[in-house]
Amino acid sequence: MSSLMSLSSQRGLVVCAAVFFLTTLVACSESPAPQEPLRSVKLLTVSAGALGFEGLYAAEVRARVESRLGFRVGGKLVQRPAEIGQRVASGQLLAVLDAQDFVLSAQAAQAQVTAAQSQRDLAAADFKRYEALRSQNFISGAELERREVGLKSAEAALNQAKAHAQAQSNQVGYARLTASHAGVVTAIEAEVGQVVSAGQVLVRLAHDGPRDAVFSVSESAMGDMQVGQALQATVLSTGQTVQGTVREMAASADPVTRTYLVKLALSKGEALPLGATLNVRAASLAGRGGAQAWAIKLPTSALRQEGQGTAVWVFDEASMTVNSQTVELGPVDGNEVVITSGLQPGQHVVSAGVHVLSPGQKVMVYKADAKARGLSPAIANAATSGPLAAPAAAPVPAAALVPASPR
Structure with missing residues (x-):
């Protein structure tokens, strides 16, 4: 009897284990992935x-002529009276270099002129004496010719010394940078104490006079613009309307933006401030060559x-x-x-x-x-x-x- 009960209990344990195992398998099995919704x-x-080419182009007012001024000689900058935004007159002093070395060179060149002048005077007096002796047949003609050659050589040395002295004197003048025209200083690129080289840009000067509106257009719009075309622009800050004519068009595209630069000559734009923003309204453009x-x-x-x-x-x-x-x-x-x-x-x-x-x-x-x-x-x-x-x-x-x- 006890053996039957033991066998029955063992069977019960086996059944329970099987049920637990199946339940675990079912619980651990992966649930089906949700179906992706059908989107509308x-x-x-x-x-x-x-293509509609008509539109507004943001433009900037610039001087028609802008000079980049620099010294014709190198040296240390000791003065710079010019400031950004300053209005200057033609010939007004903008910057000064240390000219001590140039002054010494000019003095040395002038001393050479004095020495050459003395040599020339001596050769002239010598030639005059030998000329008198030749007229009395005391010397040969060859001797007189040698004295004449010596005089010409002394005169050439004197002219060379004078030219060198003038060049050194000019160097002193080149140490002062002045405005070539009346205008407005738009940029300063050197400070006092800086050593600059010959030709280095120090001051940018926008000349007084005509003004241009500069803007960029795409290749498609570029094909329908032409020099002399009339366009209208509006000053963004005041709403003032100005008329302009296309004066210049770039021959090649900008390598970065792939756009073309257009310069619009503004009528009566001299009073507009430099750097002001304009909205240039392009005329209705059909397409390249006039076709849509x-x-x-x-x-x-x-x-x-x-x-x-x-x-x-x-x-x-x-x-x-x-x-x-x-x-x-x-x-x-x-x-x-x-x-x-x-x-x-x-x-x-x-x-x-x-x-x-x-x-x-x-x-x-x-x-x-x-x-x-x-x-x-x-x-x-x-x-x-x-x-x-x-x-x-x-x-x-x-x-x-x-x-x-x-x-």
């Missing part, structure tokens, strides 16, 4: 639109960063999925960016919520979008009419977009 997206159809320019443009909300480039989500109607497509960016046109390559007209691109999608992800099309884009009836019937499953991401600023390859 808004689409836009890629198409070529007209067309390009693919997308809003910044459709663009996203991918590595070192920029990409968009292209919608595949057959599989109802989105795929990443790298694009190259062109200039900004208003609130849109020109796409130079990577897309073809007729493709459908996701215009909102681009930062919550992944390659190959299945999506639903917003119902109003499906009908507007002319998608197949099956897709339009299956499209959602409610709010988007994911909020739209904030638009990417145009300045933050990085082209996929340098332009």
